[in-house]
Amino acid sequence: MAPAFQLxxxxxxxxxxxxxxxxMISDVGGLVAQEKAARDAARASAPGTMDWTSYxxxxxxxxxxxxxxxxxxxxxxxxxxxxxxxQHDMKLLKLGKGVNKPIxxxxxxxxxREWISPAVLTYIIDQLVTKKETYDDxxxxxxxxxxxxxxxxxxxxxxxxxxxxxxxxxxxxxxxxCYGVDANRNWDIHWMEVGASDDxxxxxxxxxxxxxxxxxxxxxxxxxxxxxYIDAYLSFHSYSQLWSSPWCWTTxxxxxWTDLDDLAHSxxxxxxxxxxxxxxxxxCALSGPAxxxxxxxxxxxxxxxxSYTIELxxxxxxxxxxxxxxxxxxxxxxxxxxLVLANFIKDNYS
Numbered sequence: 001m002a003p004a005f006q007l008x009x010x011x012x013x014x015x016x017x018x019x020x021x022x023x024m025i026s027d028v029g030g031l032v033a034q035e036k037a038a039r040d041a042a043r044a045s046a047p048g049t050m051d052w053t054s055y056x057x058x059x060x061x062x063x064x065x066x067x068x069x070x071x072x073x074x075x076x077x078x079x080x081x082x083x084x085x086x087q088h089d090m091k092l093l094k095l096g097k098g099v100n101k102p103i104x105x106x107x108x109x110x111x112x113r114e115w116i117s118p119a120v121l122t123y124i125i126d127q128l129v130t131k132k133e134t135y136d137d138x139x140x141x142x143x144x145x146x147x148x149x150x151x152x153x154x155x156x157x158x159x160x161x162x163x164x165x166x167x168x169x170x171x172x173x174x175x176x177x178c179y180g181v182d183a184n185r186n187w188d189i190h191w192m193e194v195g196a197s198d199d200x201x202x203x204x205x206x207x208x209x210x211x212x213x214x215x216x217x218x219x220x221x222x223x224x225x226x227x228x229y230i231d232a233y234l235s236f237h238s239y240s241q242l243w244s245s246p247w248c249w250t251t252x253x254x255x256x257w258t259d260l261d262d263l264a265h266s267x268x269x270x271x272x273x274x275x276x277x278x279x280x281x282x283x284c285a286l287s288g289p290a291x292x293x294x295x296x297x298x299x300x301x302x303x304x305x306x307s308y309t310i311e312l313x314x315x316x317x318x319x320x321x322x323x324x325x326x327x328x329x330x331x332x333x334x335x336x337x338x339l340v341l342a343n344f345i346k347d348n349y350s
Contacts, residue, residue: 236312
């Protein structure tokens, strides 16, 4: 990304060295302003309302999760799992009726700027609870554990200060006074080996040590607590339209790769069938190796067999600034994929 006044020089330099380039988003600042205007209009017309025609702030989402649990106590409970570095409450919503049944653990919001991730996860929650009679057999045999935003401080910061902020907001030892850690490089799985940085000012800074971030420790502890029952782990991100399998840190494949890949193909067929959006499958590392990720950790450490990293819409036209009118379509297609996975877990592990 470059400011407008630097574009002529940048284009000339790239041309001189023989590099081809494409402008993906011509006016990032304009998109951010449009997004804010649409969000403000939605809040003004329906204050306090949870919907999927606009994006929502952290406190709105956490409050809505409490309301869902209150309104649907037969299938939902909310557990406070700790506080973030800046003292935001972190919550886990448990959805299902089965006792000692397999768990699908779904998390999102690892990177603050990826707003579509929490939006899609809350959409899936809403679909499951408002249609709980339709999904009664599924909810009786599979439990869904949701943490829509596992980087609360980063997400909050994207609303107040910097829309494209990625990392957490913890203070580092940087002389430049840089803040934050890449939450998806901070897990104790081949930490800092590849695709990560030891520079606190880098967007890919992996932290001073594995699990340096309190938020990741909170999520880790919840996963370990329920690890005996977690058969699937889904980590939602944006963007690129991928449903990828471990490993992210190496192109080597896990021993059960065929199982993972076969199911991933069935999932993306269902996803694509909804709106025609094509999602790719394959090894997570093929889009750029990166160590210290949550999905790799979940598979390697707690044996969550069907562990996937999902990159939602789009393929770069809007990138992290996906328009609000794509929230519901993205939610619909993702819901279709999650149902394929959930029914597979029900049929084979319940």
